Amino acid sequence: MLKKRxxxxxxxxxxxxxxxxxxxxxxxxxxxxxxxKLYNSEGADExxxxxxxxxxxxxxxxxxxxxxxxxxxxxxxxxxxxxxxxEDVKKLLHAGADKVSINTSxxxxxxxxxxxxxxxxxxxxxxxxxxKNILDNKxxxxxxxxxxxxxxxxxxxxxxxxxxxxxxxxxxxxDRDGTKLGFDVDLLKRITSxxxxxxxxxxxxxxxxxxxxxxxxxGANSVLxxxxxxxxxxxxxxxxxxxxxxxxPVRI
Amino acid sequence: MKLTIIxxxxxxxxxxxxxxxxxxxxxxxxxxxxxxxxxxEINESDKIVLxxxxxxxxxxNSLLDxxxxxxxxxxxxxxxxxxxMGICVGMQLLANKAYEFGNHNGFGWIEGEVVKLNTKETxxxxxxxxxxxxxxxxxxxxxxxxxxxFYFVHSFHFKAAKKENVLATTNYSETITAAVxxxxxxxxxxxxxxxxxxGKKIIENFLNWKP
Numbered sequence: 001m002l003k004k005r006x007x008x009x010x011x012x013x014x015x016x017x018x019x020x021x022x023x024x025x026x027x028x029x030x031x032x033x034x035x036x037k038l039y040n041s042e043g044a045d046e047x048x049x050x051x052x053x054x055x056x057x058x059x060x061x062x063x064x065x066x067x068x069x070x071x072x073x074x075x076x077x078x079x080x081x082x083x084x085x086x087e088d089v090k091k092l093l094h095a096g097a098d099k100v101s102i103n104t105s106x107x108x109x110x111x112x113x114x115x116x117x118x119x120x121x122x123x124x125x126x127x128x129x130x131x132k133n134i135l136d137n138k139x140x141x142x143x144x145x146x147x148x149x150x151x152x153x154x155x156x157x158x159x160x161x162x163x164x165x166x167x168x169x170x171x172x173x174x175d176r177d178g179t180k181l182g183f184d185v186d187l188l189k190r191i192t193s194x195x196x197x198x199x200x201x202x203x204x205x206x207x208x209x210x211x212x213x214x215x216x217x218x219g220a221n222s223v224l225x226x227x228x229x230x231x232x233x234x235x236x237x238x239x240x241x242x243x244x245x246x247x248x249p250v251r252i
Numbered sequence: 253m254k255l256t257i258i259x260x261x262x263x264x265x266x267x268x269x270x271x272x273x274x275x276x277x278x279x280x281x282x283x284x285x286x287x288x289x290x291x292x293e294i295n296e297s298d299k300i301v302l303x304x305x306x307x308x309x310x311x312x313n314s315l316l317d318x319x320x321x322x323x324x325x326x327x328x329x330x331x332x333x334x335x336x337m338g339i340c341v342g343m344q345l346l347a348n349k350a351y352e353f354g355n356h357n358g359f360g361w362i363e364g365e366v367v368k369l370n371t372k373e374t375x376x377x378x379x380x381x382x383x384x385x386x387x388x389x390x391x392x393x394x395x396x397x398x399x400x401x402f403y404f405v406h407s408f409h410f411k412a413a414k415k416e417n418v419l420a421t422t423n424y425s426e427t428i429t430a431a432v433x434x435x436x437x438x439x440x441x442x443x444x445x446x447x448x449x450x451g452k453k454i455i456e457n458f459l460n461w462k463p
Contacts, residue, residue: 001383002379002381002383002424004381005382045381070266074267074271074452076403094265096266096267098264119310120306122378122407123380123405196377197377198376251401
């Protein structure tokens with residue numbers, strides 16, 4: 001049976017993990033490669049790097065980080081942040097990313113999604129969607145790190161990018177992000193019931209129960225979390241054991 | 253001894269290379285591992301690995317675009333029978349035919365066809381993630397546990413014509429070929445380079461393999 005994936009996410013800025021972290025056994029707590037190695041050994045099913053670096057000068061730093069991580073982690077690695085064109089996708093894949101996540105550029109240019117999927121395969125292209133609840137049962141897509149409203153309906157947008165060849169959707173609820181109140185299950189449910197590509201739930205996880213809610217009620221194929229893992233509040237194996245007890249298939 | 257990973261522009265080359273180097277150094281294998289598209293270098297190989305990510309036809313065309321590459325591969329694998337391993341699309345290329353974005357011919361080294369996953373609506377495509385693999389007793393699965401998890405990511409799968417060529421299977425709405433075998437030719441649908449400790453075992457077994 002296909003396992004539900006638990007994915008730690010690292011926000012990387014100029015080669016360093018941001019959001020202060022305090023793993024005690026690491027030589028360099030802010031080094032993404034060291035953290036990736038730790039998650040790799042703790043049983044993460046996949047890793048996600050989001051590059052929040054604003055300036056393009058630092059792209060080379062990201063590529064080096066991806067390269068070093070790929071040398072040390074033998075689990076899939078998704079990299080996103082500032083991916084604007086096919087050349088960006090290619091560089092990340094060649095550095096060792098297995099999947100590339102596209103956000104703002106997919107909203108601005110839907111043709112880019114199609115081209116990237118055709119050239120590098122659907123399974124390589126993840127579309128990251130930042131959605132905000134604006135009315136009852138209505139969510140809007142935001143771009144530029146959640147700063148700009150687009151007027152685009154999030155559910156329709158997910159259906160559209162899936163039909164253009166996206167292999168997976170990384171769905172972040174802006175309302176829940178950082179709140180530890182749990183995933184926006186309504187949003188998840190509405191999207192997972194309409195599209196037939198995997199959806200990663202993101203934004204809001206704070207307790208073990210939230211993980212199972214995202215999967216059982218939201219229909220997510222995998223769950224992504226940052227701070228609960230970074231701050232050592234939860235261990236990956238604790239999450240997996242909890243889910244296994246609920247008869248949710250996980251890789252232990 | 254020389255192990256060659258074929259470079260024809262496939263995306264995950266770096267991961268495959270690093271995984272093989274790591275295992276090679278851990279177990280103290282005698283291989284010098286190179287990544288190349290040069291037929292002269294491939295001609296001197298003792299083992300060959302063909303990775304593959306993306307669409308079948310795109311992979312096949314990029315490979316055929318390199319002068320004398322396919323001919324050298326065929327000579328080494330079919331005539332000289334050196335151990336060969338294909339990964340993901342690198343495994344699917346071994347089939348006779350594939351039906352991804354049209355009809356295409358494969359190498360025809362293992363009889364079969366590459367067809368779209370026949371999933372019901374509750375099974376999302378691509379088949380992406382860790383899934384349980386059951387295998388026949390074979391040196392390439394030494395020290396692996398029946399039903400252990402490997403990482404898959406694909407929308408098409410290899411339907412082998414002969415049962416004896418299917419070395420391992422997984423289940424995702426239907427039975428899916430997870431590994432194929434034909435004498436010196438081995439292929440995995442899953443990604444050993446992304447399957448953590450289990451994947452390292454497969455790589456180790458391939459490095460030790462004497463078909």
